Amino acid sequence: MKIFSQVIKPFIHLCNRFSSCKGGEEGFKVAIAGASGGIGQPLSMLMKMNPFVKELSLFDLQHTPGVAADLSHIETLCKVGPDQIYKALKDANVIIVPAGVPRKPGMTRDDLFNVNANIVKELAEAAAEVAPKALIAIITNPVNSVVPIVCEVMKKADKFDPKRIFGVTTLDIVRSNTFVAEALKINPKEVNVPVIGGHAGNTIIPLLSRSTPRVSFSDEQIIAMTKRIQNAGTEVVEAKAGAGSATLSMAYAAARFANSLMRGLRGEQNVIECSYVASDCGGASYFATPLVLGKDGVKENLGLGELNDFEKKEVEAAIPVLIENIQAGVDFVNNFK
Numbered sequence: 001m002k003i004f005s006q007v008i009k010p011f012i013h014l015c016n017r018f019s020s021c022k023g024g025e026e027g028f029k030v031a032i033a034g035a036s037g038g039i040g041q042p043l044s045m046l047m048k049m050n051p052f053v054k055e056l057s058l059f060d061l062q063h064t065p066g067v068a069a070d071l072s073h074i075e076t077l078c079k080v081g082p083d084q085i086y087k088a089l090k091d092a093n094v095i096i097v098p099a100g101v102p103r104k105p106g107m108t109r110d111d112l113f114n115v116n117a118n119i120v121k122e123l124a125e126a127a128a129e130v131a132p133k134a135l136i137a138i139i140t141n142p143v144n145s146v147v148p149i150v151c152e153v154m155k156k157a158d159k160f161d162p163k164r165i166f167g168v169t170t171l172d173i174v175r176s177n178t179f180v181a182e183a184l185k186i187n188p189k190e191v192n193v194p195v196i197g198g199h200a201g202n203t204i205i206p207l208l209s210r211s212t213p214r215v216s217f218s219d220e221q222i223i224a225m226t227k228r229i230q231n232a233g234t235e236v237v238e239a240k241a242g243a244g245s246a247t248l249s250m251a252y253a254a255a256r257f258a259n260s261l262m263r264g265l266r267g268e269q270n271v272i273e274c275s276y277v278a279s280d281c282g283g284a285s286y287f288a289t290p291l292v293l294g295k296d297g298v299k300e301n302l303g304l305g306e307l308n309d310f311e312k313k314e315v316e317a318a319i320p321v322l323i324e325n326i327q328a329g330v331d332f333v334n335n336f337k
């Protein structure tokens, strides 16, 4: 009985939250690069449980056959395989990239650039060759610079479609919903806080003025809540004390985002997620905003919308940081020797 209430019921609830599909009638190929890592493994499990996924292709530099064998015993229709990079990515509908090094205490996300830029550049080159129509969801940090790297690689290969390349910022929304729900003492399922900008420090801009349900925090509470959301990644890095950064909450967030991408691919209406994309909406050439997702990725960019004075100031402060982060990514590809 306990197993039903503690394990099976939450599992069914999770599947329902992710999807309204009856299962199996239509499915997508999802590839995960970095599938054996702290994010990769739970994310692969969530994808194996997602009824929209008919084929799950796992790629990593290590341990992939073991992860794939383990997942393949889960009683869902989805076929799981460990593959070498080209086979894993080939003709994928959705490619999710959590490949790369995580932070340790004292590091910024930018400190990961030197190692992770190269990893993602190589993966993007492979994707350009064998899956140019895939929707690519980048988790690897620093997201603000790595997404421009993928786009520059695609431009060089003449395969660039800005509607198909996403920086995954969903964890910022998930955290905002959770923290606001805690403050309001309500169920987080009922809360939705859009988060715009980027995915590092002061570029993470929660729009508490547009929270559903409406919040009536004092100015001090809004400042404190905004800081907590901006600092939440570091909160986890410090709590893990050298053992990495957020993995389980990130896997949840990426699974939610991938599910929305697939709902868009299926032609569902009004699928909206915030994500960091090439954009002319925010004052920097990449900006996270709410997006309507569709059969080709971004169907409509809903832009910044109405901001209050505090949020306008946050955007102004974020723009120079984003411009610098973006330039680092663009230069990395164009000056690569």
Ligand SMILES: NC(=O)C1=CN([C@@H]2O[C@H](COP(=O)(O)OP(=O)(O)OC[C@H]3O[C@@H](n4cnc5c(N)ncnc54)[C@H](O)[C@@H]3O)[C@@H](O)[C@H]2O)C=CC1
Pocket: 033, 034, 035, 036, 037, 038, 039, 040, 059, 060, 061, 062, 098, 099, 100, 101, 102, 103, 112, 116, 119, 122, 138, 139, 140, 141, 142, 143, 168, 169, 170, 171, 172, 199, 244, 245, 246, 247, 250
């Ligand atoms: N966007 C976001 O909100 C978040 C992003 N992250 C980022 O996600 C990334 C991964 O984090 P974790 O899973 O905790 O790290 P991890 O070290 O546990 O796993 C990374 C995996 O990537 C694999 N890998 C390395 N180079 C590769 C390559 N060339 N091709 C394929 N796989 C490769 C490694 O073998 C490893 O299995 C980090 O950069 C981290 O900063 C983490 C949390 C939130």
Ligand SMILES: O=C([O-])CC(=O)C(=O)O
Pocket: 102, 103, 109, 141, 171, 232, 233, 234, 236, 237, 245, 246
């Ligand atoms: O903080 C980190 O390094 C990982 C990350 O992006 C997050 O948890 O938001």
